[in-house]
Amino acid sequence: MKTNTYISFLLFTLLLTVSSVNSVFSQSKSDKFVVVLDAGHGGHDPGNLGNGYKEKNIALNIVLEVGKELEKNKDIEVIYTRKTDVFLKLRERAAIANKADADLFVSVHCNAFTNSAHGTETFVLGLHANEQNFNIAKKENEVIFLEDDYEKHYEGFDPNSPESLIGLTLMQEEFLDQSIQLASYIETNFTGKLNRKSRGVKQAGFWVLHNTYMPSVLIETGFLTYKPEGAYLNSGKGQHEMSMAIKDAILHYKNNLDSKVGDSFQPEILNESIANAIKTTEIPDVYEGITFKIQIAASSRNIVTKPYNFKGLDPISKEQIGNLYKYYFGDTSDYNVAKRYKDEADAKGYNGCFIVAFKNGELIPLANVLKTSSN
Template identity: 65%
Template sequence: MKTNLHYIIVSIALIFTCFLTSANNVTKNKEKFVVVLDAGHGGGDSGNLGSGYKESEIALKIVLTVGKKLEENDDIKVIYTRKEDKFVTLRGRAKIANDAGADLFVSIHCNAHNSSAHGTETFVLGLHANQRNFEIAKKENEVIFLEADYEKHYEGFDPNSPESMIGITLMQEEYLEQSIRLARLVEDSFKDKRKRNSRGVKQAGFWVLHNTYMPSILIETGFLTYKKEGAYLNSRNGQTKMSSSIIEAILAYKKNLDQNVGENIYEEMPSVVSTETKQKALLYDNITFKVQISAGPRDLEPKSYNFNGLSDISKEKVGNLYKYYHGNTSDLNEIRRLEANAKQKGYPTSFVVAFKDGEQINLSEALKTSAN
């Protein structure tokens, strides 16, 4: 337990150093949207061999297909952690993404289980909701044991210990919302476009996701141990279709990000809610409500022409992200009106946040206070 606590303390200390390092990297690639594609395993680490299929080979073929298509976009830069059958350490994969100042990190794998389990799963970093998620993360994290000096580079981290996972969830918290958004786009495309069995978006403690300082996901494209699914993933047709879903999701995510924090210029538009329909003020003492309309790595002037004509824009830098808000009021009814206004002006994922004494608090906590 002492070792695990030491690892958590070290992780917290590293947060501040990593923020500074990656902040410098992000500014170097503003002209292009940088996607790092990570084919799981490789070289002496073949991954799982369910039904005789090789995870490392299938993951690489999918990655190369995804990358080739993305590279057709002039405003996207693709970086690979590997383009051939070679072993890359977990820390090496993370370093590639961090050094590139990447906007996204997408790691691709194939699943395995000693049952008839089948279907896709896309993971973001978080504490395990159940033992099954822990086992998946444990399997992927145990690759560190293939490194001769793993004790030096992963000091105090034990893939077999649930306690060790607590420390590794800290760093990715600021990117969690965006990671979930991308993961949901991936799973929805698998299910709706490719008609695959989607097991959903999940959270688990993958070391490689923890150490990447940008929105990051790990895709389990299916179970090689399920014979029918293994054959599908090992086929050119299956790999092409799974690649198509991942491509569609990344492009949709980027489009959404561009729309939310892009530098497009819009004409001023009248408010969509008439002042005649305003409800009576519902004021909360010492609480400030805002509508969070977007978040991303780009530093924009809080002007209406950058945000579809919305006025009263403010921003806050949190780590490497800039969060953009619309409105500033203690009136709950007014902030709900502003939220509806933001959604009608092109920000469908906007939501209300609450602050007390300058610090963000849970909205539910804010609403427990007395209203006037």
């Protein structure tokens, strides 16, 4: 009963927070692509001290170099949560990004463990998939205990409680695809360009990600507790290489949005569940109450939904989610027609497009629709 009451309170609080998002999004936004860079820890919070190295210094050095490189692009505005060795509260970091109406929030950290674990990890917000992910998030979230007034500002949030993570995923749900996409670019660069070991893109309940209203990632650049990796991250060479890899990933993400080509990242697990549903189900032609569309693009630009802007495809519709616009081709309740729409979009060059489903105007998981037909 106590847990249910707490969860109800947390969800109610989050709903109140959601109601304030409209005022955040209604702020005047510059034409520039705004990136907020967050160097973890700082001041009297050194972060982890594996092998005598200081996480707060390494994270700051990497962030400053990423920002310096991004600032060379005239259409990008960079905002730093900190540029010096100062302590910032978690809520202040998120507030800086929200006030700036940012397009991206990127937080940089270094990892630690008791054994020889090593490798990079990039996190997006989500319920911890395993105990290890939960422990990493718990470690980063526990910085709130360094704040004198944390009880007043974190609304009963307890880093040690899995129940506290339940509500955290709600605010970032709309941006999960974009966050995963950026995270995948970052990890790909770490392995492909730097030959670093990648532990993958993961989900965990980081408070600082939950409270931002834009695609957000938290990068663990490696383990200071693993001697070779700690020495690399503490070196000028290592910090420069990691910075360039992160910078290139951000530019790739931005260019992908601006290209108007829909290669939005689809998590493999989702594609797998859809594929399994299709294999095991005889798909009927028409799904009553369901509208299928083809998502062909996701962009920060508000584009007129005319065929000439989308290689002749018609009809085109769009929806706005924060600073992001999603563009759809087609409108049908017949799944077979939707597949033909997808083939048509593929032929026009939108080879990253995919089928989505709506019910009463709300986006719902396609896998759920297909599985329902088999019941």
